[in-house]
Each structure stands twice: as structure tokens, then as C-alpha cells.
Amino acid sequence: MTDDQIQAEQTLVAWARIETWLKAHAPRTFERLPAPATEGELRSLEQDLDLTVPADVRAFYLVSNGTGPASDFDWPTSRDAPEPTGYFLPDGEGIGPLENLGTWFEGPVAAERLDDEPGQRYLPITTIDPDGFYGSFVDCTPGQGYGLLGDYAEAEFPDPGEATFAAYLTEVANALSEGRGFGGDSAPRVVDGRLDWR
Template sequence: MTSSIAESWARIEAWLVRHAPVTYANLAPPADPGSLAATEEVIGMTMPGPLAESLLLHDGTGLRTLLPSGWYLLSAEDIARTWSLRTEIAGSDADGIQDSTPSEFGPWWNRHWIPFASFGNGDDLVIDQFGRIGDASHETGCHFDAHPMWSSFPELFAHVAAALETGATLDRYEWVIDDGELDWEIL
């Protein structure tokens, strides 16, 4: 199902224009390449290509929901801020080397994770060094879901675009429109 990030964003944008114009109007403009470089300097890693490509199209979504179950995309600056805060809180516990096999719940934080979306409550979606998407809970640690939409950043965007276009449920969520804004409800 994987499409390029640019293709998925084009599909998502076209759908938002027709169905959720408030969400579309509030998408951030492209990130400045200098802000990506500054973020990479803070986190000490090169941004994965698909995440960088997404940020160069839209530097986050502000506090507007885009992903199921109500996640909003972080800007490059917010990625750096969130990574720094979590790394500071975790201290030396953030230094562990992550293994390549998904586990039910991992540590609370790992400095090799890059946060890219937030729920607004201290929980973040992250990309690990293997490209997997994890849900870094502020209470229980990080969980890497087996659902195919969470297997990579491109897969996530391709699944969201397809669900918006077809009205299909996505990992137990369906989209709803409230006053021109996209939201997701659990079934």
C-alpha cells in the first residue's frame, strides 16, 4: 500500500479541501530547511527521509488532528523540544540500545526515537531507528503496534489517505467531521 509521502499528502490535502476545510486551512506551511538542520543538531540524528519530506510539505498541523486516534503532527521545532524534554526526564535511562524485535512495551524513552506526533497529553508517536512507529506513552512506556499502518511513516500516511478517501475504518477508528474539522472516533 505504500505511496510516497508527497503522493499521500496530495491525497490527504485534496480530501481535506472537500471535507474538512478548517483542518486544511490550518495545516502549517513547509518547514524551513534550516529548522530541520537545527532539529537534527538538537537530537543528534539525521531525520528519516519520509519525516523530513513531510515536514518540508507541512511543518506540523498545530493542534489539529490528522492521524487516528486524534494525533496531531509536530513541527520541526516541537520535535526538538519534545525530544529534549523526554531525554532530560529519562536521563541515563534514555541511553539504552534498542533491539530490532518489537516488544509489547519498551522503555519509557530512548534517545534513538524521534517524536513526530502528539496527543497533547504527554503521549507521542515516535519513529525508531528501524523505521517503526511506536506509541510512547507518558505512563507505561513505548508500544510498537503490529497493525500494518504503524509499520512505517510512509505506510501510516498511505493508510490515512486511503481511509479518508474510502471511509474505511483504520485500526478501530473512523473519521468524522465536526464544524469543518477532521477528527477520529473509536468504534
């Protein structure tokens, strides 16, 4: 198996574990998981943004187009809208649907790129708010850092990391199954059928 195939398989295994946990313990979060994205939608995103989505991120989107419905990642338009459940990852983050990634790409991360590195391709993938101003990105720049996650925040330079998306999801799955915290968060808890790490 190639490294790409291994990482894609790790992602699928980790996400299946997360879904199994959600179904058993946080059914309201599980019920709002979106349908898969299509290969065509992924190719369209890549063409629009001039980048190649890493294999582990691609594998995730082909089983779930984010961690909640698209409406969770837009500002609410009505008091009658369901309460968002898509921000259930540690630190209150959610993985946005493909249709949001292009907007986030043109927003905070693009504005923070160094002028002397115009070839950088940082694709925002998680966020804590509908504007996508804070969260993590996957490095889609060909070369040494390709496929690694990093952090970004409005008015700050992106901070490259050392872990892959597959490794991140695996650690989330491990924390859930072991009932322990993740990073600085407390142990996962369920509130009214929803997963909440905070």
C-alpha cells in the same frame, strides 16, 4: 530509486491525497495547515538532537510543518484563541511542528529510554496533547529499526513498531478516501468543517 526516495515519494503522494480530501470535505482543517518547514530548520533539529530524520519524515516536513499551526500544540493562552484543528489524525493525534519536537524529545521519550541503550534516538512525531506525553515516535537510531514508527506514553517504555511514517500516512489517506475507520476509530466524519475520527 533508493528506498529513501521511494518512501519520500510515498509520503508526498499520501499527503497530497490527504490535503485534497481535506480541501473538499473539511475546509476548516485544510485552511489551518501550516506552511512547509525549511531544510535549514530540519538540519538544525538534527544537529540539536544528534540524529538524522528519516527521508519520509523529512519529505513531509518540507511540505507541511505539522498538521496544524504551532499554537494548536501549546496550551491555550486565551479563550479567544481559535479552536485547535491540528489533532485531526486517527486517535485524535496531530503531527507537531518542528519547534515542538525538540521539547518532546527531551521530555517523555528521553526519560523512558533504557539506561543500557544511551544511543537510542526516538523522535516523538505525533501527540494527543500539548505536553507531548502520549503519541508516536520515529526511530532515528542507526541500524535495524531506523525509520520505523513506535508508540510512547508517559511512565512507560517506548514500544517499537513495524511500519514507516510513509506507510502510516498512506493508510490514513486510504481510510479517508474509502470512508472507513482506522485502527479502533470509527469512520472519519466532518464536524463544522473539521475532520474528526472520534
